[in-house]
Amino acid sequence: GQNIDQPTEMTATEGAIVQINCTYQTSGFNGLFWYQQHAGEAPTFLSYNVLDGLEEKGRFSSFLSRSKGYRYLLLKELQMKDSASYLCAVMDSNYQLIWGAGTKLIIKP
């Protein structure tokens, strides 16, 4: 079967850096997505990687290296509002998104 693995929960301190990893087993690969979901709200799109490399958007970066097996979301200068779940999803060969269960990030002062 297809599956996405990511940590269930992570804790970090305000102002620090955190890296959320994602591993996957899917039939094919047509890109990796990261979404942020605050409690009780809709997932919102953060980034998309299909080629190896780094995608930067302000304090958030997503990195993909398929050959080396690195896939992660990097959050810098953490703020309390970054407390949320971060969902990793991979688009398979049928262009269907396979989702992870999400990583709940807790930011402490």
Add this chain to the structure above:
Amino acid sequence: ETGVTQTPRHLVMGMTNKKSLKCEQHLGHNAMYWYKQSAKKPLELMFVYNFKEQTENNSVPSRFSPECPNSSHLFLHLHTLQPEDSALYLCASSQGLAGADTQYFGPGTRLTVL
């Protein structure tokens, strides 16, 4: 209205009731999706429509019945649900079905089946 809207935001229903969830997208997209999100579980894709035609039905029980009258509107008709169907139901849309076509989500309907 902008983005993807869903109504109602909250719904409580008995197992014998019939209700419908509504989704509307104002993004000019061609594809629309229904997902089920249960606590601590991955998003489960239920249905996909592209240009009003259903392209995916991921073994969803027949008590869930989708309807897509046009590219901007999507409904999920519910009847004789079970308590385990209680979850957050999310609607999403995307320009198309290609790899780079990002999905944009509505706020969801929190469904409780008694």
